[in-house]
Amino acid sequence: MSNTSESASQYGLTREQLDFLEVIRQMSVEKVAPRAAEIDESGEFPEDIRELFAGHDLFGLPFEERYGGTGTGELMLCAAIEEVSKFCASSALMIAAQDLSSLPIRLFGSDDLKDRWLPKMASGEILGAFALSEPDAGSDPGAMRTRATKTDGGWLLNGAKNWITNSGVAGMYVTFAVTDPDVKFSRGITAFVVKADAEGFRIDTLEHKMGMKGSPTGQPVYEDVFVPDEDVIGEPGKGFAVAMGTLDRSRLGIAAQAVGIAQGATDFAADYARDRIAFGKPINQLQGIQFKLADMETKTAAARELLYRAASMSEGDEPGLGKYSAMAKLFASDTAMEVTVEAVQVLGGYGYVKEYPVERMMRDAKLTQIYEGTNEIQRVVIARTLQ
């Protein structure tokens, strides 16, 4: 039993769900791990992994059974993201991004929107994207400039987004735009579903990133893109709350990714230290290395506990979820960064070269401190609950 399964069972995963988790772990070890370095090196979106996940129902994890999902809840989703992230964080991001991009519809969408989009997303036939950030509005999405103006039967969108995960591979982009520039910005924003093949929509640039290279990040551009009224998510003017309510939950997925990266790096460093001989004995017999490994394991376990506590709150609709998901994301991503830096140190010169996965893990970990709200924003969200 992995430490993920062990903790998840204590937070209420059923026998059946634990078995599913074991299948995901096996699949990650056998099929995902051997592809991770190649995916990182080529920077190409791994269609084979997407098919693998679709075949094993991994895209169904965020969804209820009535929409073709697994109906297994938030904790199972987090545990699954964690298992995959131990071996390839870019691949795990496909699942987290499917959660993020479908949450606006799941939480705020009409029945019609749910019926039209969720089954296709649950099967993995369509990947989604969440287009909130802009070149000049990342931490402060209320300052966005993308506009939607009312027209007959719908809206016309104009503007550009930035740093959007799944750019170019998504079939739909949940897009936030200002619909009422006369009111305080956050009150005049509306959420729309924009189809990838809509006229006037294109992806301009794809970024060359430090890490998470198998996940395409780009800049969607909107030029008079028509979106029919029925593709508005929630009420016009209430889009900011749609974005915030989504992020309150989706940040759990990033925390899970960070816990997975941290555990993957700890496991790899521990295995290495068992085999690597220096001064006539395995380096895991040296206290300098032992203390590093002990701290890595402890911090990762603490991050997991906070994450599972937050994930359990999400299932029971307990108040305070936003605060807990921010705390889980903050703590887990800072842990992933610290732990992966230490893993590189344990491997020494081998840690710094691409033959070993820990330098990739370190680069991937960095993004978890930045996306879905920088850790400074998480501290803002947490601090506001203390005032």
Ligand code: COS
């Ligand atoms: N859930 C629902 N509604 C929320 C909310 C939440 N968690 N947080 C704020 N709102 C509502 C407020 O109630 C307020 O509504 P009214 O205008 O009707 O009063 C509105 O949203 C604006 O709230 P506020 O004034 O607090 O917004 P701020 O601009 O000060 O922003 C933070 C607050 C910093 C929390 C927000 O801008 C944020 O989360 N930024 C980071 C965004 C992010 O994560 N970007 C990453 C890219 S997405 S991958």
